[in-house]
Amino acid sequence: RKVLLINGPNLNLLGTREPGIYGSTTLSDIVENVKSRAQSMGITIVPFQSNHEGAIVDFLHSHFSPRQKTAFTGVIINPAAFTHTSVAIRDALLATSLPFVEVHISNVHAREPFRAHSYFSDKAQGVIMGLGAYGYIAALEFWAQKWDVEEE
Ligand code: DQA
Numbered sequence: 001r002k003v004l005l006i007n008g009p010n011l012n013l014l015g016t017r018e019p020g021i022y023g024s025t026t027l028s029d030i031v032e033n034v035k036s037r038a039q040s041m042g043i044t045i046v047p048f049q050s051n052h053e054g055a056i057v058d059f060l061h062s063h064f065s066p067r068q069k070t071a072f073t074g075v076i077i078n079p080a081a082f083t084h085t086s087v088a089i090r091d092a093l094l095a096t097s098l099p100f101v102e103v104h105i106s107n108v109h110a111r112e113p114f115r116a117h118s119y120f121s122d123k124a125q126g127v128i129m130g131l132g133a134y135g136y137i138a139a140l141e142f143w144a145q146k147w148d149v150e151e152e
Helices: 028-041 053-062 080-084 087-096 132-152
Strands: 002-007 044-049 073-078 102-106 126-127
Touching: 002 028, 002 053, 002 132, 028 044, 028 132, 053 087, 073 132, 102 132, 126 132
Parallel strands: 002 044, 002 073, 073 102, 102 126
Antiparallel strands: none
């Protein structure tokens, strides 16, 4: 059981970046919190943050093997600004057949209209937004319960 925890551009600045919108929790706080919860669920977290679109594509490719059993591999991704722009990351998720939950810290529908469109939502297992850093925990719990059900 493995979860790829992917965060896009500017999320490395969480904690100091627009705290009124994104809160005061840092990305390393989020990653540590997700990791410690995952441990008790028997899930390994592979965290990755990049400000570069192609690096995220490469990271996804590096977790793809056509023969590899991916039944218990899931993705939690906050594509950040790439949500609204990136056909390339969308295509990489589809090319690797890695199922994903899309997370946003803020409620993008309550913000500028250009944030309302996502290149990911129509292909996501689900979308969590507006719940702050808790959204990542909610996504983790989703994967844990889904795999528990599938293993029964
Ligand atoms: C975000 C929302 C995006 O619109 C924005 O570009 C981000 C963060 C969020 O988590 O709320 O960088 O994905």
